[in-house]
Amino acid sequence: MEIGPGQFLLARLDDVARWAQSSSVWPLTMGLACCAIEMMSVTSAEYDIARLGSEVFRSSPRQADLMIVSGRVAQKMAPVVKRLYDQMADPKWVISMGACASSGGIFDNYAVVQGIDTIIPVDVYVPGCPPTPDGLLYAVNLIQQQIREGGRGGILARS
Amino acid sequence: MSTTPLTPEIVSQEGNAMVLSMGPQHPSTHGVLQIMLEIEGESVVKAEPEIGYLHTGIEKNMENLFWSQGQTNAERMDYLAPSSNALCYALAVEKLLGITDRIPERAQHIRVLLSELTRIASHCVWLGTHGIDLGAISVFFYCFDLRENILDLQEASGGARMHPNYVRVGGLNGDLPAGYVEKLDALIAKFPGRMRELRGLLQANPIFQDRTIDVGTMSAEDAVAWGVTGPALRGSGIAYDVRKAFPYSSYDQFQFDIPTRTEGDAYARFLVRLDEMEESMRIIEQVRKKLDTPGHVAIDDPKIFAPPKETIALSMEALIHHFKIVSEGFRVPPGDVYQAIEGPRGELAYYIVSNGENRPYRVRTRPPSLYNLQCLKGMAPGNLIADLVVMIGSLDPVFGEVDR
Amino acid sequence: MPSTQQPPIAGAAIDPPSVRPAIDDAVIERVDVQALRARLQALKADGYTMLLDIGGVDYLPREPRFDVVYHLLKMPLKAANVQQVGTPQRFRLLCSVRDGEPVPSVMDLWRNADWAEREIFDLFGIVFENHVDLRRIQMPYDWEGYPLRKDYPVRGPARERSPRPAFALKSNVQAGTPPTGRTLEALQEQVKQARDGESK
Numbered sequence: 001m002e003i004g005p006g007q008f009l010l011a012r013l014d015d016v017a018r019w020a021q022s023s024s025v026w027p028l029t030m031g032l033a034c035c036a037i038e039m040m041s042v043t044s045a046e047y048d049i050a051r052l053g054s055e056v057f058r059s060s061p062r063q064a065d066l067m068i069v070s071g072r073v074a075q076k077m078a079p080v081v082k083r084l085y086d087q088m089a090d091p092k093w094v095i096s097m098g099a100c101a102s103s104g105g106i107f108d109n110y111a112v113v114q115g116i117d118t119i120i121p122v123d124v125y126v127p128g129c130p131p132t133p134d135g136l137l138y139a140v141n142l143i144q145q146q147i148r149e150g151g152r153g154g155i156l157a158r159s
Numbered sequence: 160m161s162t163t164p165l166t167p168e169i170v171s172q173e174g175n176a177m178v179l180s181m182g183p184q185h186p187s188t189h190g191v192l193q194i195m196l197e198i199e200g201e202s203v204v205k206a207e208p209e210i211g212y213l214h215t216g217i218e219k220n221m222e223n224l225f226w227s228q229g230q231t232n233a234e235r236m237d238y239l240a241p242s243s244n245a246l247c248y249a250l251a252v253e254k255l256l257g258i259t260d261r262i263p264e265r266a267q268h269i270r271v272l273l274s275e276l277t278r279i280a281s282h283c284v285w286l287g288t289h290g291i292d293l294g295a296i297s298v299f300f301y302c303f304d305l306r307e308n309i310l311d312l313q314e315a316s317g318g319a320r321m322h323p324n325y326v327r328v329g330g331l332n333g334d335l336p337a338g339y340v341e342k343l344d345a346l347i348a349k350f351p352g353r354m355r356e357l358r359g360l361l362q363a364n365p366i367f368q369d370r371t372i373d374v375g376t377m378s379a380e381d382a383v384a385w386g387v388t389g390p391a392l393r394g395s396g397i398a399y400d401v402r403k404a405f406p407y408s409s410y411d412q413f414q415f416d417i418p419t420r421t422e423g424d425a426y427a428r429f430l431v432r433l434d435e436m437e438e439s440m441r442i443i444e445q446v447r448k449k450l451d452t453p454g455h456v457a458i459d460d461p462k463i464f465a466p467p468k469e470t471i472a473l474s475m476e477a478l479i480h481h482f483k484i485v486s487e488g489f490r491v492p493p494g495d496v497y498q499a500i501e502g503p504r505g506e507l508a509y510y511i512v513s514n515g516e517n518r519p520y521r522v523r524t525r526p527p528s529l530y531n532l533q534c535l536k537g538m539a540p541g542n543l544i545a546d547l548v549v550m551i552g553s554l555d556p557v558f559g560e561v562d563r
Numbered sequence: 564m565p566s567t568q569q570p571p572i573a574g575a576a577i578d579p580p581s582v583r584p585a586i587d588d589a590v591i592e593r594v595d596v597q598a599l600r601a602r603l604q605a606l607k608a609d610g611y612t613m614l615l616d617i618g619g620v621d622y623l624p625r626e627p628r629f630d631v632v633y634h635l636l637k638m639p640l641k642a643a644n645v646q647q648v649g650t651p652q653r654f655r656l657l658c659s660v661r662d663g664e665p666v667p668s669v670m671d672l673w674r675n676a677d678w679a680e681r682e683i684f685d686l687f688g689i690v691f692e693n694h695v696d697l698r699r700i701q702m703p704y705d706w707e708g709y710p711l712r713k714d715y716p717v718r719g720p721a722r723e724r725s726p727r728p729a730f731a732l733k734s735n736v737q738a739g740t741p742p743t744g745r746t747l748e749a750l751q752e753q754v755k756q757a758r759d760g761e762s763k
Binding site: 029030031032033034036037038040041044045046059061071072074075076077080084106107109110111112129130132 | 183184185186190191211212213214215216217219220231232235238239284287288299300303304306307310320321322558559562
Binding site for chain 3: 166211219255379514536
């Protein structure tokens with residue numbers, strides 16, 4: 001968000017807000033399929049996403065910042081994903097984890113939505129089938145980078 | 160937007176009952192499951208699970224892939240034990256091709272090894288998530304640490320942690336790499352201590368016992384009527400295991416027991432699965448001794464299994480066979496086959512129909528989790544919602560398999 | 564890379580189960596829809612206590628079109644150890660069904676037939692009589708068409724593309740798998756139409 005030259009105090013507040021937001025991105029457990037198991041591995045002791053600030057994975061969208069769509073989105077599940085995204089409070093970010101969430105993956109057929117970016121806006125795509133937990137950690141790092149460097153977020157929390 | 164219609168078959172709406180939709184977004188439903196609950200206070204009057212939130216059209220997808228590519232889709236059904244699914248598919252296609260006897264011995268042993276490793280890995284995820292559902296969060300970290308060792312082994316042999324695409328029709332995709340047996344030895348040495356820790360965490364815990372003993376009890380007749388197989392059936396007193404009843408690969412060469420309990424409640428299934436992990440390690444130790452003898456890992460038929468890449472530059476026939484297999488695939492004689500294996504959840508089977516062409520005509524999966532989950536309709540009424548969480552955890556459904 | 568565009572090579576048999584090689588995996592029998600229930604009741608009385616699975620197959624050029632396949636297992640109810648289980652007998656009952664012909668449900672014989680029959684109805688369109696709750700199970704409840712039929716395109720009904728939900732974002736129209744047959748002319752046409760739409 002653009003902050004004018006005279007708004008020094010707001011700019012510093014914005015930096016503080018962005019630092020706070022990037023240091024405590026709490027994901028939503030949108031674990032759908034195989035990528036969800038790698039997402040669970042990311043919370044385990046070997047990869048430990050908690051050291052990046054994602055201490056808790058909340059199941060309620062009202063309490064989460066980051067929606068990690070991990071897994072293939074079926075036609076029946078698409079309205080549910082959209083509804084959950086709408087229920088999240090601003091500012092919110094979306095990681096599309098895996099090939100199926102990013103583009104339909106290996107399932108180019110009637111049953112899978114060909115990429116969740118057709119229904120919700122996505123910030124970071126993670127390739128892989130499933131991506132290794134390192135890939136997901138890098139994606140969270142990229143989200144943090146986006147927040148700190150002026151992407152979605154900040155004190156006014158505009159999209 | 161299509162929502163679940165509240166038809167009388169789902170909810171009876173008599174008296175003071177409240178209708179609650181548990182899921183598909185829920186921390187304890189092990190995936191995308193929606194249960195339409197009719198509750199009075201905290202106790203369940205009727206529970207109707209609604210599935211289909213992960214339907215991927217895998218069966219139709221496989222009709223458009225070559226025979227040698229089918230296991231990529233099959234692995235993604237039961238994503239906790241991918242090598243098991245791939246093995247079942249490969250065995251079914253090999254039966255149709257008539258080459259079951261020509262799979263080399265070493266390939267059979269490594270397939271058994273992979274099956275048992277993924278069984279332990281799958282039970283680790285089950286135990287970790289079951290613990291988290293009940294509030295025992297440390298169990299999750301212990302289990303996933305053990306799982307990391309197994310995924311290391313899978314990554315070494317197949318190339319990927321999950322979905323390694325290592326078991327192929329005709330054998331395996333290459334031999335085990337250098338250093339694999341050392342890692343396997345390290346895992347075998349670490350396992351008994353870790354198993355003691357896992358048992359010590361939950362087995363004698365009075366809170367865990369309070370929550371799981373006499374919860375979700377299923378008699379043997381009920382279990383068979385609902386088509387339940389696997390640890391859930393063995394927890395109710397019937398010792399049916401496909402590895403013993405209809406042996407496949409080289410299972411008949413190894414000694415192992417089938418743990419069975421008679422109580423039929425969630426605690427019995429818990430104990431059965433823990434015992435199964437130890438039996439799997441027993442099989443792995445026996446397989447480990449057989450891995451020292453070298454051998455081929457794939458059938459020696461260039462019409463079905465591509466020749467090694469090194470020979471392509473030297474031999475015209477190898478090049479042509481490789482080209483044909485990659486661009487056109489091999490053809491399978493017409494017929495149908497039903498091949499079952501013992502997956503971590505029960506009897507996983509494929510009913511494959513071949514038309515004589517280079518793609519399957521129909522691949523029908525017999526998903527164990529679908530039938531294990533269906534018995535929830537009979538098990539749930541009369542229990543608390545908290546007990547429902549325990550029941551789902553003890554049945555261990557995987558929704559990639561249920562919905563396909 | 565195979566796709567729906569490439570034809571399969573040498574599709575031979577119209578009725579594969581009748582020409583199958585000698586694979587010993589089950590006792591196989593074929594019945595008509597009229598004789599189905601009686602046969603299944605006899606099998607259950609004979610000791611086939613477990614219905615493993617009900618599957619459907621679409622043999623499109625064949626008449627009758629569908630096969631509904633019942634996989635049964637002779638499971639003893641008193642089987643506390645492996646010796647008592649032994650080697651159970653498998654049975655495969657194939658039932659030929661015409662398009663539009665209803666099939667009697669076996670929910671009262673085996674309770675797990677419920678979801679299996681719902682799935683066959685959902686994906687093939689075969690109606691089961693006397694089923695308590697015959698509605699779609701895998702596809703959304705208002706879906707049209709029966710996906711696993713051979714004349715249903717793999718990519719879905721909407722012109723070889725996966726159907727886009729009604730609430731799709733208009734700004735991401737280009738995202739996702741591009742449709743087959745996408746040429747430069749078609750793209751230029753699309754851009755031209757978008758510009759004409761904006762200028763209105």
